[in-house]
Amino acid sequence: DVKVTQSSRYLVKRTGEKVFLECVQDMDHENMFWYRQDPGLGLRLIYFSYDVKMKEKGDIPEGYSVSREKKERFSLILESASTNQTSMYLCASRPGLEQETQYFGPGTRLLVL
């Protein structure tokens, strides 16, 4: 079974703090993704990575950065958290670009005060 884990289920941070969200997959997948989920908006892609040290901007990258130093780990970084970044953050991985599905982690619910 594919397993995608996220470091925290719930996080509370203050405006201006630097926030790290970690995602780990154990199936040697090449592709990893970060989404945020907001009511009525579905999932929106923030960043994705095709391979180690590679990253591509998604649809809403502003205010975020990412790091992929090892194949199994994809980190999402909020350099200076703001209240409009309060959201559910979902990580996903996929074996390769032409594979048919993405596997999702359980999500991290982030509240920025």
Next chain:
Amino acid sequence: GEDVEQSLFLSVREGDSSVINCTYTDSSSTYLYWYKQEPGAGLQLLTYIFSNMDMKQDQRLTVLLNKKDKHLSLRIADTQTGDSAIYFCAEEDSSYKLIFGSGTRLLVRP
């Protein structure tokens, strides 16, 4: 750009069939997906259909694809209370990224 649309809410009685509809815009999508999200959880892949298929059946789930109208539907037969969740339709764009709809909340009444 690409867009995926779904109705926001559906309510059915236990034992009835549920039909969740979705429209998409990218005619080059290779795969179309249905994901399920239970409260407080991540997304779970339910099923997917390859774009050259019209229908796919998997136990209680039936997916219908009308490429001409860019319309995708998910039918759940004999809907159970455990099927209550949010269902997301997604299409894959030409860069292999997934574009999600806003989700349909299915409520199953006893």
